[in-house]
Amino acid sequence: MFDLVLDRSSVVHGVGGVTEGFRTSRGTWLRIEQRLTWRLKSAAWVGLEAASTIENVPIPGWFQSTTWADPARDLVWRADEVEFVASPSVRSAGGLEAAKALPTTWWAGMRSSLKALSEHKTERVGVSQDHLTLRIGQVFEGVDTTVDEWATAHADLHWGNVTVSGLLIDWADWGLAPRGHDAATLWQASLPDPQLLAQVEAEFADDLQTRSGRLSQLMHCANAIRIADRRGTETPFSAPAKVEAEKLLVDLRG
Incomplete structure (x- = not known):
């Protein structure tokens, strides 16, 4: 369909094995995804294409897409040709240590x-009121989870989805979310490192100190705690999440 040759040696597999990415003969990147047919209603299926309409945000260029059915396996496939991103993600460049080394311009x-x-x-909806209420309520009681400010968000902005050059990648889940949700996601991804956590809090204070920002932080704390409970052991994120949650609860319950 695209008249491309894929560099098989460049393959990158996504989480869970449902996506693959390849360098192409045109110097672009081809992302291939499979989904069960009953999951096609998900907005994530067209997230990358829909994000191409966003202005004044550094996003890899989107060029074209195609889909095809695979009834023998009850799957549908999608391929997107996008701009090749040479800049590594902050996570792959060194994780939290690389994040602490980012310049003020970043x-x-x-x-x-x-x-x-x-x-x-x-x-589009990235994080709904119902989802936030459910996740917080699974861990913390007595919290009014009503969000009073909403804004469009990337909705999955951890250190693996931002590059050292400042590009935002992986646009499957973007949409409306509580104000400050993206900053809260970077904050949660920084929990194991107090120095980096403090920097994120300072850099995004305007959003994180709002009611919606604090609720987003509390939801991320709840998620970290839930994951640890499910595994039966603490994680690098769950222990600091419990400490930070107590601070957030004082404000939100007050």
Whole structure:
């Protein structure tokens, strides 16, 4: 369909084995995804294509896509040709240590990107009120989880989805979310490192100190605690999440 030759040696497998990515003969990147047919209603199926309409946010260019049915396996496949991103993600460049080494220009650029993204009009939903209420309620009682500010968000902004050059990648889940949700996601991804955590709190204070930002942080704490409970052992994220949650609860219950 695309008249491309794939560099098989460049393959990158996504989490769970449902996606693969390849360098192409055109110098682009081809992302291939499979889904069970009953999951096609998910907005994530067209997230990358839909994100191409967002302005003033550094997003890899999207060029074309195609889909095809695989009834023998009850699957549908999708392929997207996008701009090849040479800059590594912060996670692959060194994780939390690489994040602490990011220059002030990177943080300023990220604040600008998230502000522009927050103002983009969309009907997509990244994090719903029901989802936030459910996740917080599974761990913490007596919290009014009503969100009072909503904004468009990437909705999965951990250190694996931002590059050292400031590009935002993996746009499957973007849509409306509580204000500050993206900053809270970076905050949660930084929990094991107090120095980095403090920097994220300072850089995104305007959003994180809002009611919606604190609720987003508490939801991420709940998720970290739930994962540890399910595994039966603490994780690098769950122990600091419990400490931070207590601080958040004082404010949110007050």
